[in-house]
Amino acid sequence: MTEPLKVGVAGLGTVGASVVRVLKQKADAIAARAGRPIVVTAVSARDRGRNRGLDLDGVAWHMDPAQLARSKDVDVVVELIGGAEGAARACVETAIEFKRPVVTANKALLARHGVSIARSAEEADVPVGFEAAVAGGVPVIKTLREGLAGNDVTRVIGILNGTCNYILTRMEHDRIGFAECLSDAQKLGYAEADPTFDVGGFDAAHKLALLTSLAFGTETDVDGIYVEGITSITPFDLEMAEELGYRVKLLGVTTRTSGGIEQRVHLAMLPRDSAIARVDGVTNAVEIDADVVGALVLAGPGAGGDATASAVIADIVDIARGVKTPVFGVPAAKLAHPKRAPMGTHEGGYYIRLSVLDRPGAAAAIATRMAEQRISLRSIVQRGREPNFDRPSVEPVAVVLITYATNEAALRAALDAIEADGHIDGVPQVIRIEKR
């Protein structure tokens, strides 16, 4: 057996602590798989005094992660600090400068600076592993980067944020509102005190940016992603979805269209018997459609210290085995500059919930505005209160429209016209229907 591989872990949160613990507990088994012992020789974290339940005897402590990355004690740098800039970025860039392989769970950093990191990693001839950055312990990066080398990917759809999927699953199951559900999720530790990053769709967008680059061989383009969060969802929408044969998920979707690459994160209705629709709770799942293999589905724990540590350790073992795959599957110089398909050209069906003021001509006006944009309606459902046959109510009534495939620009034009007509109250709820 050759020399041990010396690992420096920057960031000792739940994931970092789990990485250190598992590498020690399973040292023999991991050495057998890696072909050499793997030893944590250095760590870095802000608070040295905190009890993390780790035996760090003989492990060098660096206050500065970049210092750890420069240290002679370290062959591989594991960055688990997080954030697109600052200490995390400095740590990764220093490691590459010193020709040390990097393993990171940092989706924000790679979504923002992945291309320049890939370029400098190639110049330094060091691998960068980031399995842990997307879908926690699910090997979706490995599958896209290595397992589909003979394929052209056509679409990737994924449940990429466990917090959102937990909230949607519970709202559906317990028929409670978004705010109550979010507050529960925060109490249970499934949501942050400031939940914006998760429920606003931004976390999923960072992950989607990485999947897009791997799927289509393009430069990461996180600013090209259309992002909506889940805060507008109501129990009524979830009930209607159920009745119509759908389930509602926060999806990240990336597809090639004739107009370019369409990247989007938003609530979507999926046929209830599709594999992704059935994924509940904090589980993550990704479906990859590719021309040679067909459709693959991968699902598993998308978060949590141990599940994420599992992905980090797999990347470290790949490095110990000498695996050196280009960061985004092809050399950085070959990554294409992505042409963005504008959201207006998105094609698909829509669920639309309108709060319609119940007065003569409202229904006719709405139908006319849809027809003007050549949008065909598959169904119209009116709900929300008991019908009153004596006279129209002064209270608005919920009307749900399901459209056949149309495009987003036409739909937006129709909704603008309907709003301008003054027949509706508040903002229309629009949920895209994703094809199986």
Place this chain on the structure above:
Amino acid sequence: MTEPLKVGVAGLGTVGASVVRVLKQKADAIAARAGRPIVVTAVSARDRGRNRGLDLDGVAWHMDPAQLARSKDVDVVVELIGGAEGAARACVETAIEFKRPVVTANKALLARHGVSIARSAEEADVPVGFEAAVAGGVPVIKTLREGLAGNDVTRVIGILNGTCNYILTRMEHDRIGFAECLSDAQKLGYAEADPTFDVGGFDAAHKLALLTSLAFGTETDVDGIYVEGITSITPFDLEMAEELGYRVKLLGVTTRTSGGIEQRVHLAMLPRDSAIARVDGVTNAVEIDADVVGALVLAGPGAGGDATASAVIADIVDIARGVKTPVFGVPAAKLAHPKRAPMGTHEGGYYIRLSVLDRPGAAAAIATRMAEQRISLRSIVQRGREPNFDRPSVEPVAVVLITYATNEAALRAALDAIEADGHIDGVPQVIRIEKR
């Protein structure tokens, strides 16, 4: 860019033809991913005259696959002949002898001779890829061999044979019998003229043997697998399963128990809302339970020329990239000799369908025999014909028992005693209930 990687393809059936076609059609994209061009330089098949729709201009033709494996034109040998012995084995062994990396879809060969192949491949310092041998295009080998290096796997369960899953799904959906369904599957090309290998569970057993070695770091032990096929299944069993909240699948299961490694292939009832239970038709799916990551599910096309070719090409690209992972994840010398857990110690719940002769004391005798073996019954259902309150019928009646967890030896003893009592007609149907 470096020298092209020269590939020899032995076996030009649907998979081989697809490999040759895709490598040519996507040469540029694959070269970008692999870091060098990949070119098919030699092929081997029995019938040279057959039109396979392939452009084989400039490609060397070898009548003997071992000759191809020896040829100087070849850097990597792709074996797609099949079978545990004969030409396939000679081809793979010759390739390794000549220090050429091997890619194979041959589960029978690896299930029988995987350990000796792993040993000689290590001595020759060449990799052996076999992603295509299990679950077609689904990257389950890569996941077990590389993606879970920090985990101890506790159980793998899988739908590993598309033919069986197609038959079971159709029987359930169309409420038709096994024989009729098999005959349809044969007409559609989903089942062979001699279906024994598939419907007898042997194909699934070969695949399971490979999953076991990867999951537990043990020598392949295909003879240690308990194998039952699907031929005994009836529409009545499927209806009862539905009523009881289960679905019936042919499963390969491998687990670590206190008594050793339990490997089994048989019909199993799964809770109908579990991920594996929902997998329909020719799709394959594998669930891996591991201590660090939790449960992963991978699903996708388990057969077909293109899906399998996708896996073959991914292995070739890994070889082009210089990846050299031990065949079963750890060096062959470290593979443990597996201790077999005898099937008698298997623990779990059971579905039992008895054809009971309707006479006084039958029910009491059956209940007594179960109690003697300390088997608790969760439910008893009597079905099959209209009740006759005037007098017992001379025709047997179907009685279904669902047991709480017990062990196989106790169950077999109870069933033997029930048979000896003479209250039942024919062979009891026994279907194991697999935990989520």
